[in-house]
Amino acid sequence: AQSVTQLDSQVPVFEEAPVELRCNYSSSVSVYLFWYVQYPNQGLQLLLKYLSGSTLVKGINGFEAEFNKSQTSFHLRKPSVHISDTAEYFCAVRGYGQNFVFGPGTRLSVLP
């Protein structure tokens, strides 16, 4: 079985500042890793995914994440945030042939 931890439930940051949202996972098998974003009153939208290969993956809206197998982490980063990035961000893990397991989410609030 897999589990996902997102240590920061809320992250306030000023506009144009950098941000990092942390994600750690546990699994006994190899996994695929994902970040999803949820805007108010909407479903989840895929930001980026790590399947294999380069440990640094780039996604939409200027976000990127780095897979660190030794630390079982998949932290999400953006060098300069905008007001429109205010949303809930979910890290998710999936073993081959298994179901997605989501973390509890991190609420990113971008302040003017």
Added chain:
Amino acid sequence: DAGVTQSPTHLIKTRGQHVTLRCSPISGHKSVSWYQQVLGQGPQFIFQYYEKEERGRGNFPDRFSARQFPNYSSELNVNALLLGDSALYLCASSLDRTGANVLTFGAGSRLTVL
């Protein structure tokens, strides 16, 4: 192309009632999954259906059931509703059930149980 569509978008029920939620996947997607998202929490896996058969079930009581139709659309049914069933119910589709395929989510059906 249409994304994942869910209906109804909002509904209010009272305790003990029954509810049916519907989902149409992206054209060509054969796998449909259902998730429950309680306010302030991450989505929790309920069911996965692939080629009209149940392929996975989360830790939910037997009051929850689902099915997938020949056109790959799906229904989630919840009987004997409890206050704790109030949540956003998300449907997601994918090409198949392997791990490399991402889930594409619908906007959800928000259920309020009074």
